[in-house]
Structures are given as structure tokens and as C-alpha cells.
Amino acid sequence: MNHLHAGTIEPIRHELLLIGGGHSHVAVIRHFGMHPLPGLRVTVLSRDVHTPYSGMLPGLIAGHYEFDDCHIDLRALCQANGASLIQGTVIGIDRERQQVLLEDRPALRYDWVSVNIGSRPALHTIPGAGEHGIAVKPIDRFLAHWHAVTGELAHQPRACRIAIVGGGAAGIEVALACMHRLRTLPGANAALVSCDLVCAAPRLLESHNARVRAFFDKRLAAAGIKVHCAHRVIEADDRGLVLGDGARIAADLIIWAIHAGAASWPRDSGIACDQEGFIRVDQSLRSVNEPRLFAVGDIAALPLPVAKSGVYAVRAGMILAGNLRRAVLGKPLRVYRPQTGFLSLLTTGERHAVASRGRLFAAGRWVWRWKNHIDRAFMARYRPQPAAPTPRGEEPAMRCGGCAAKVGSEMLGRVLADVHTLRREGIVHGLASAEDAAVLLPPAGQQLVQSVDYFRAFIDDPYLLGRIAALHCLGDLYAMGARPHSALAIATIPWAVPAVMEQSLHQLMQGALRTLEHEQVTLLGGHSNEGAELAFGLSVNGYAMPQQLLLKSALRSGHALILTKAIGTGTLLAANQAAATEGRWIEQAIANMLLSPRVALEILRAHGVAACTDVTGFGVLGHLQEMLRASEIGAHLRPAAIPVLPGAHQCLARGYRSSLHHANRIYLDSLTERIESSKDTDLLLDPQTAGGLLAAVPAEQAERCVAALQGAGYPDAAIIAACDPQISAGRVALC
Structure with a gap:
């Protein structure tokens, strides 16, 4: 249970x-x-929801593993362990204000901060390296590029010359993995694939013994990889x-596996770094000049240098x-003593x-x-078991909160100082007036359209909650054409404590x-x-x-x-609370919820929209029935045509439903034929957050309207139903 939800007895x-x-x-999260x-x-x-386990990367490149085999789902891990996940890119730290600065969103305050962002090849040391080729890190970018290459070659085999720069373990493993994959593609022709491995050192794998080096010399030669030491x-x-x-060396694809480089923002933030930009820490992993900051892994420069290896x-x-x-509790810190050697x-x-x-030295299958076995055991440790779905008929734990006092005026004043609102005509007294109520002057001839909505947090990021909730609340106005x-x-x-409350309110x-x-x-x-x-x-106001x-x-x-x-946000968010989703599913659901209805309404108007509603708590079937009853007409509904978010079917099949889902079963009475199968009905009843518009246009305009919507950034827009006067008023026939 996250700290944003009810049941937190101890204040943050x-x-x-x-x-x-x-x-x-990931070990800290689990701890x-x-x-x-x-x-x-x-x-x-984290910039990414899925964090890769580097030890399995060569196997993924070679085709022995799937993506999920060697990536930890941070969203599920955090959800299962009571941590919050904020997806964003860190651009610096304000040490004086104790804030982490983020790209494209407000800074976050901290009492303690730890940095574990790894390293990436130092491409800046070689002219042209940043523009030509792909580095093995960040791994997600490398994999996207690699899959594009293999997909193209599988579709249309052609000559492919690869050059890999770096003679350490990473470069050699990647070279062998690439050659194995390219030569096992469907229709592959080994004669069309070549690989050069370039190493600045006089020999490969200098930190390993002679038998290991000799073995890999032979293995590389057998794989047709030409080595340039x-x-x-x-x-x-x-x-x-x-x-x-x-x-x-001619190459169609250059892969960089050279010595590690550091992100620039730690040094730019005034954090003590070594000559290469890695954060200097003491033997307890604490920054030498910022006592509230810790660093570990490749980004850390320890007092006694160690190799940049995931093992450490x-x-x-x-x-x-x-x-x-211990730092939080004010206790003495323990010394970290890295091992002097490790098994590779x-x-x-x-x-x-x-x-x-x-x-x-040992080798073999x-x-x-x-x-x-070792790698899969490591991954299993950070793959949480989802909580069981809430049994039907039972109230979800901690469903609602209670009444409380107002937030303090000083705190509120500081938050409002950062609130810069648009100046609009017709606002006589607004936020800047400090009056007890707002005063509006409606435009001549227009009608005031009002709506209100309010709900508990469904995601552990107040900033994201504020963005999505605002769109959800505005949805009623757009649905009315206002x-x-x-x-x-x-x-x-x-x-x-006040500082924590202030940050939550500010982010929201x-x-x-x-x-x-x-x-x-x-x-x-x-x-x-x-x-x-x-x-x-x-509470939102609009005019029309x-x-x-x-x-x-x-x-x-x-x-x-x-x-x-x-649709599908209801079941996905319910499953997310139980750590039973995949991070990519929630990413796609969030992107869906953040899609504004404004442009969609403009396109619908251009195609003769006559009636509209937004699909929210009552699900597709409930909101469709509202329209049919009000219009005294029936409709054919095509469930197979309804666009569904990735993962929604799986979450429903596993039994995860939102708390309103069961109440929505009343709308099954609108069906012309009773259907008991949950497979056919559950998605129709799924409550939506910031759902789409359900709009009626003349049938002859529908295809053009959908094409325009898809071209304007609504890729899932679809025709899902048609009005039919032969069907009883308020009734729905599935087809």
C-alpha cells in the first residue's frame, strides 16, 4: 500500500x-x-519503467531470451513494495533546496537521495561516434535499433558489415551474440554477414587469464569475426x-562498447566527481561533499577503484x-568493502x-x-507475486477517507505563489483577487455549462494525477459541445510533516x-x-x-x-494496485488517459456530430444506454470493434475489476439477449478514467471521421455501433 492512500498510520x-x-x-526497493x-x-x-539486467543482454541479442526475461518491471516492483514510481528524466540536483530537477515537470524535494544510473560508452571521446552507430547503453535504445536491423534483414536478406569497438567482455559477448543471431535468422546467408572487432589494447580481455584469452581468440575466429588489436x-x-x-574499416552498423562515461548533470550540480565525471563517494557509499546523497554502481567512484561491472x-x-x-535514523553508517575479484x-x-x-577456466554448455540458472534466480527475486483480486461483493480495502482540517495558510500561500493562470475575458474576480468566491460574467447569448468530479488517487504520482484528473473533469464539457x-x-x-504535504500539493x-x-x-x-x-x-465551467x-x-x-x-483503464488500474500488470500496459493506459478530447471534438463537429457523451464510470454499455434511452432508440453494438488497451483482456481474465464494475452489471439488462459469459461483457462494463468521447455522426460520414481522428492522434478511434429504429428504445443488440 502506497503512502498516498488510506491506512497510513504514521505520517510521512x-x-x-x-x-x-x-x-x-532494485535491492533497496525490495528491502x-x-x-x-x-x-x-x-x-x-526513472526514465524507463523496465530496467534491464545487463548480464542477460548478450542472450537477448542472440535470441535466447525474450524482453521480459531480462527486464525488471519497476512499476510492479514499486507497487508491490510500497514505493512510488515517477517516470521522468533527471537533469540536475539543487543541493541548497534539496531538490531533484526533472525535465518537463516540477522538481522533487528530498531528505535523502541515492543515484544508481549506471554508465554508458564515452562517445564524446571519438569524433563522429555520437552521430554514427549505436552504443550498447542505454540498453533500451540499443535493443530498439538492433531489433530494427534484424527485422529488416529477416524480411529482406542482404549484406551486413558490423564493426564493434571495444575489446572487453562486453564487446566480445555482443560481437558473438550478434553474429549468432544474424546467422540464424530465417533465410540467413552466412556469407553475407561480416564482423570486425576493434580494440585499442594490445590484446583482448586483458584482465582474464591466458586460457580464457586463447579460447576467445579461437571462438571469434570460428565465428568469422576479424579482430584488430x-x-x-x-x-x-x-x-x-x-x-x-x-x-x-567499412561498416553498415557500428556498435560502441568502449570505456564507460558518466552523465554530466552530477558534476554540473556541484557534486564532487572524479576526472571522468563519476560521483566520488566514501567507503559508506555517501558523497564526499553532499552528506544527503549516496551513489552506487557504475556512476560511483569509490575510494579504491573497481571495474565498472554490474557484479559490484x-x-x-x-x-x-x-x-x-541508518542515515534516516541518524545511526553510524557501515563500510562497503567490494570483493577483490569475482567469477565472470x-x-x-x-x-x-x-x-x-x-x-x-571452464567452458561448455x-x-x-x-x-x-543464476540469472533467472536473480530476476525472479524482483518479479513480485501479484495480490489476489478482491472477491466479488467485498468492499476494497481502505475504499474511502475521512474529513480533515484545511491545509495551513502559509503552506497554501507558497504553493499558490507558483500558480500562474491564464487571464480570460469574463472573469471579474478570480484567483488573484483573494475574494471568498469567484465572479464570472458570461458571454452574451451563451449558456453556462458546469460539471464536477472528484476521486481518490489511482496512481502514485501526484503530478500525473493532477494532469489526468483535470482532463477527466473537462471531459463532460467537451461531451456537451462546450x-x-x-x-x-x-x-x-x-x-x-509540512514539507512533505507542501510538495504533494505543489506537484498535484x-x-x-x-x-x-x-x-x-x-x-x-x-x-x-x-x-x-x-x-x-x-468544478469546471464552460460556455456554448x-x-x-x-x-x-x-x-x-x-x-x-x-x-x-x-477502453480498459478500470481493470488495468485495479490490477496495478495489486502489482499484477506489466509496466508497459500502464504506460500505454496513461498515454491514453492523457489524450485530450479537444481536437477530437473539433473533428467530430466537422463531420456532423449530432449527439455525444464521454465514456467514464458506467463503461461503454452504461453510457451508450443513457444515450439510447434519452433518444428513445435502439442500437447494434459490435464488441469486436471496440478498441481495447493492451493488457485489459489479461487483467479481466485474472479477475481484476474496479470497485464500480459489479454495480455496472445492471446495464446488462439493456441487451436484447442475455449473455452470461464475462468474456463477452466484462469490457463493456469496465469503468473508464479520462475515457474517450462516444459520438454520433451520420453513417455516410463515419469512415471519413474515423480516418481524420486517427490522423490527428487518436489511433484507436473506431465505429462501434449504429442506431436502429427496429430495436426497442434503450436496448442494445450485440452483433
């Missing part, structure tokens, strides 16, 4: 921010999930590589977790591997099976304001209070000429019904 007193989802931080520290909120900041790459261009002696990050995880706990298990392209440590004008907000903030309001500004809506004021859990809503209003009662024979967005 400390904020721990984990920057990056590296091998050490605080198993041994929570009362009053501590753990928040993970003692050759420094001085430039890359669109033809390939330029070496220090002037020689060239994995083993440092529990030391880091313990020291973060190196893959060779096929399901075959080499074991190397000191003078030890059994080594690969051993490595595979132009949104202004809004009043109401926010409930979980009780915590900035998210709502981002949406309101995009929609050209002015925030007039609002109300805030303390409560058991985070909740937010808006009487003839522009879109009513549910205007359906007629010959109308086709278009849905502008995919």
Missing part, C-alpha cells in the same frame, strides 16, 4: 528519492518493502571507422539499503559460456546452464495547471484539506451557444457511433 516524515532503477536500487521504515516514503525516479579508432563517419594508422552493483545493494536506513561467466553466442576467475473556460479545484492531501496543482493551460482554462481558486489519502477534483450543445437525446436512425479512445 522523510522523503527518500532513488534516481535510477539499477541493480542496487524497504520487506522492512518498511515508519514515516519514510520511497520514490523511484592495438588499433585506436580516431573517427567514425557514414562509411565506417577510421583507425589511428589511417586504415579504414548487485552486491552493493544491501549495503546501500542498510546505510540509507561470459557467453559465446550460442547456449555456451566460459567461467573465468583468476587462473580458473553446462556453464551456460549454470549462468542461466468550450471550457474556468475551474475550481478541491484537493485532499495525506497528513504528513502543477499537474492540473499543465492540463488547464493546454486546454485554455483558467483556475479560479479552490479548496484544500488534510485527509487520509490523496484525492483531487475540479444554445445551438452548439450536444445532447444525449439527439440520436437518430442513420447515425453511427464512434468511440475516440481505447
Whole structure:
């Protein structure tokens, strides 16, 4: 259970921010999930929801693993362990204000912060490297590029010349994996594939023993990989590589696996770094000049240098977790002593591997099976078991909060100081007036359209909640054909120490304001209070000429019904609370919820829209029935045509349904034929957050309207139903 929700007895007193989802931080997340520290909120900041396990990357490249086999789903891991996940890109740290600066969203305050963002090849050291080729890190970008290459070659085999720069373990494993994959593609011709491996050192794998080096020399030769040792790459261009002696290596694809480089923002933020930009830490993994900051893994520069290897990050995880706990409690920190050597298990392209440590050498398929067992055991540790679905008829735990006092005026004043609203005509007194109520002057001849909505947090990011909730609340105005004008907000903030409450309110309001500004809506004021859990809503105002209003009662024979967005948010969000979804499913659901109805309404108007509603709590079937009853007509509904979000079918099949889902079964009575199968009906009843518009247009305009919607950024828009006067009023026939 996240700290944003009811049931948190201990108020939040400390904020721990984990920057990056590296091998050490996943151990920290799990540690605080198993041994929570009362009053501590753990928040993970990550650009990506899926964090890769680098030890399995060569196997993924070679085709032995699928994506999910070797990626940790941070959203599920955080949800299962009571941590919050915020997806974003860190651009710096304000040490004086104790804030982490993020790209395209407000900064986040911290009491303690830890950095585990790894490293990436130092491409800036070679002219042209950044523009030509692809680095093995960030892994997600490399994989996207690699899959594009293999997909193209599988579809149309052709010559492919690969050049890999880097003679360490990573470069060699990637080279062998690439060659194995390309030569096992359907229709592959080994003669069309070539690979050059370039190494500045006099020999490969200098840190390994002679038997290991000799083995890989033979293995590379057998794979047809030409090795160039003692050759420094001085430039890359669109033809390939330029070496220090002037020689060239032609390449269609350049892969960079060179020495590690650091992100620039730690040094730019005034954090003490070594000459290469890695954060200098002491023996307890704490920054040497910022006592509230810790760093681990490749990004950390330890007092005694160690190799940039994931092995160290994995083993440092529990030391880091313990020291973060001790730092919060004000206890002495423990010393981290990295091992002086470790066992390396190196893959060779096929399901075959080499074991190397000191003078030890072993090779064979059994080594690969051993490595595979170790890797899968590591991944299983961070793949949480989902909570069971709530049995039908039972109330979900901690469903609602209670009443509370208002948020303090000083805190509110500081938050409002950052609120910059649009100036609109017709606002006599608004947020800037500090009056007890807002005063509006409606435009001549237009009608005032009002709506209100308010709900508990459904995601652990107040900023994102504010953005989505604001769009959800505005949906009723767009569905009525009104132009949104202004809004009043109401926010409930979980009780915590003042600094934590202020941050939650600030993030929430900035998210709502981002949406309101995009929609050209002015925030007039609002109300805030303390409560058991985070909740937010808006009372929204809009205007429309009487003839522009879109009513549910205007359906007629010959109308086709278009849905502008995919459905499935109800079951996905319910499953997410139980850590039973995949991170990518929630990413796609969030993107769907953030899609504004404004442009969709403009397109619908251009195609003769006659009636409209937005699909929210009552699901597709409930909102369709409202329109049919009001219009005294029936309709054919095509369930197979309804766009569905990825993962929604799976979540429903596993039994995850929102709390309103069961109540929506009343709408099954509108069907002309009773259908008991949940497979055919559950999605029709799924409540939506910030759902799409359900709009009626003349049937002859429907196809053109859908094409226009899809071209304007509504890829899931579809014709799902048609009005039919032969069907009884308010009834739905499935077809």
C-alpha cells in the first residue's frame, strides 16, 4: 500500500528519492518493502519503467531470451513494495533546496537521495561516434535499433558489415551474440554477414587469464569475426571507422562498447566527481561533499577503484539499503568493502559460456546452464507475486477517507505563489483577487455549462494525477459541445510533516495547471484539506451557444457511433494496485488517459456530430444506454470493434475489476439477449478514467471521421455501433 492512500498510520516524515532503477536500487526497493521504515516514503525516479539486467543482454541479442526475461518491471516492483514510481528524466540536483530537477515537470524535494544510473560508452571521446552507430547503453535504445536491423534483414536478406569497438567482455559477448543471431535468422546467408572487432589494447580481455584469452581468440575466429588489436579508432563517419594508422574499416552498423562515461548533470550540480565525471563517494557509499546523497554502481567512484561491472552493483545493494536506513535514523553508517575479484561467466553466442576467475577456466554448455540458472534466480527475486483480486461483493480495502482540517495558510500561500493562470475575458474576480468566491460574467447569448468530479488517487504520482484528473473533469464539457473556460479545484492531501504535504500539493496543482493551460482554462481558486489519502477534483465551467450543445437525446436512425479512445483503464488500474500488470500496459493506459478530447471534438463537429457523451464510470454499455434511452432508440453494438488497451483482456481474465464494475452489471439488462459469459461483457462494463468521447455522426460520414481522428492522434478511434429504429428504445443488440 502506497503512502498516498488510506491506512497510513504514521505520517510521512522523510522523503527518500532513488534516481535510477539499477541493480542496487532494485535491492533497496525490495528491502524497504520487506522492512518498511515508519514515516519514510520511497520514490523511484526513472526514465524507463523496465530496467534491464545487463548480464542477460548478450542472450537477448542472440535470441535466447525474450524482453521480459531480462527486464525488471519497476512499476510492479514499486507497487508491490510500497514505493512510488515517477517516470521522468533527471537533469540536475539543487543541493541548497534539496531538490531533484526533472525535465518537463516540477522538481522533487528530498531528505535523502541515492543515484544508481549506471554508465554508458564515452562517445564524446571519438569524433563522429555520437552521430554514427549505436552504443550498447542505454540498453533500451540499443535493443530498439538492433531489433530494427534484424527485422529488416529477416524480411529482406542482404549484406551486413558490423564493426564493434571495444575489446572487453562486453564487446566480445555482443560481437558473438550478434553474429549468432544474424546467422540464424530465417533465410540467413552466412556469407553475407561480416564482423570486425576493434580494440585499442594490445590484446583482448586483458584482465582474464591466458586460457580464457586463447579460447576467445579461437571462438571469434570460428565465428568469422576479424579482430584488430592495438588499433585506436580516431573517427567514425557514414562509411565506417577510421583507425589511428589511417586504415579504414567499412561498416553498415557500428556498435560502441568502449570505456564507460558518466552523465554530466552530477558534476554540473556541484557534486564532487572524479576526472571522468563519476560521483566520488566514501567507503559508506555517501558523497564526499553532499552528506544527503549516496551513489552506487557504475556512476560511483569509490575510494579504491573497481571495474565498472554490474557484479559490484548487485552486491552493493544491501549495503546501500542498510546505510540509507541508518542515515534516516541518524545511526553510524557501515563500510562497503567490494570483493577483490569475482567469477565472470561470459557467453559465446550460442547456449555456451566460459567461467573465468583468476587462473580458473571452464567452458561448455553446462556453464551456460549454470549462468542461466543464476540469472533467472536473480530476476525472479524482483518479479513480485501479484495480490489476489478482491472477491466479488467485498468492499476494497481502505475504499474511502475521512474529513480533515484545511491545509495551513502559509503552506497554501507558497504553493499558490507558483500558480500562474491564464487571464480570460469574463472573469471579474478570480484567483488573484483573494475574494471568498469567484465572479464570472458570461458571454452574451451563451449558456453556462458546469460539471464536477472528484476521486481518490489511482496512481502514485501526484503530478500525473493532477494532469489526468483535470482532463477527466473537462471531459463532460467537451461531451456537451462546450468550450471550457474556468475551474475550481478541491484537493485532499495525506497528513504528513509540512514539507512533505507542501510538495504533494505543489506537484498535484502543477499537474492540473499543465492540463488547464493546454486546454485554455483558467483556475479560479479552490479548496484544500488534510485527509487520509490523496484525492483531487475540479468544478469546471464552460460556455456554448444554445445551438452548439450536444445532447444525449439527439440520436437518430442513420447515425453511427464512434468511440475516440481505447477502453480498459478500470481493470488495468485495479490490477496495478495489486502489482499484477506489466509496466508497459500502464504506460500505454496513461498515454491514453492523457489524450485530450479537444481536437477530437473539433473533428467530430466537422463531420456532423449530432449527439455525444464521454465514456467514464458506467463503461461503454452504461453510457451508450443513457444515450439510447434519452433518444428513445435502439442500437447494434459490435464488441469486436471496440478498441481495447493492451493488457485489459489479461487483467479481466485474472479477475481484476474496479470497485464500480459489479454495480455496472445492471446495464446488462439493456441487451436484447442475455449473455452470461464475462468474456463477452466484462469490457463493456469496465469503468473508464479520462475515457474517450462516444459520438454520433451520420453513417455516410463515419469512415471519413474515423480516418481524420486517427490522423490527428487518436489511433484507436473506431465505429462501434449504429442506431436502429427496429430495436426497442434503450436496448442494445450485440452483433
